[in-house]
Amino acid sequence: MRKKKKFITSILILIVIGIFYLFENYPIEGTEENLNKRVESAPVTAENRLEVTFIDVGQADSILLENNGNYMLVDAGNNEDGPKLVSYFKNQGIKDFSYVVGTHPHEDHIGGLDDIIKNFNIETFYMPDVITTTKTFEDVLDALEEKNISLSIPNKNDTFSLGDASVKVLYVGTEEESDLNDTSIVLKISFENVSFLLTGDASTKVEDSLDRKDLESTVLKVGHHGSSTATNEDFLNLVNPQYAVISVGKNNQYNHPHNEVLNTLAKNNITTYRTDEDGTIQMITDGVNIEINTMTTDTNG
């Protein structure tokens, strides 16, 4: 009897491992554009879905969000990524953005925004109320002027809709911040039960100042490319994400992501994706489940 029981237990374990493997590593056929595309979890088939794509732009940020044909772009990589992002979006048939957000005026976030402004219709363009004297920043202002688009400054706790998804502004820095990173616009995007927290390059100082009730999120875009200036363990415990995404360049000069952050994520069993290792990371949700695809895209200038 005992032997039989052991045998049945072994078979059951094998079946569970088999199912786990199927769902975790189910590869789909690569196309020419999406080499290495993999489905990392069960596919989401609902028509009403929020797609969030963390685009591989090297040591920089660029995040595309879409629901029911409404598009939002948060940051546009470095200057040299601009033309590549324009092609990438045009290939997807994108013509208009409901919202474009420059989280803060550093080149690795606003570098490609002038190209985006020149090539697409933009309903609302958000940046913090901070002025810098760089050519990159002036290029953005010139492009806005050329297209007659005004620069809107969001307020903390503003909310707006992206189709059926809602976007809440959790923080906007001012010129009083000594560190430009701490002027980053922090956004939470929610679609039914699934939410994404995008913190730009904001440091622990800003993370600590956010309203605690807003923090819990399914996915955290790890702050400042995985720098140890952000993402301390207390903050991570409050966000309590299932997934983390680090937007970071291969062999970057800052040694991002820092080991402290990677260790904290690992210690808390948070599944972590990195653009330097996984390429472009696409998350598709029906508001309950999340399908995750990673793929190589020609978006890193």
Ligand SMILES: [Zn+2]
């Ligand atoms: Zn940055």
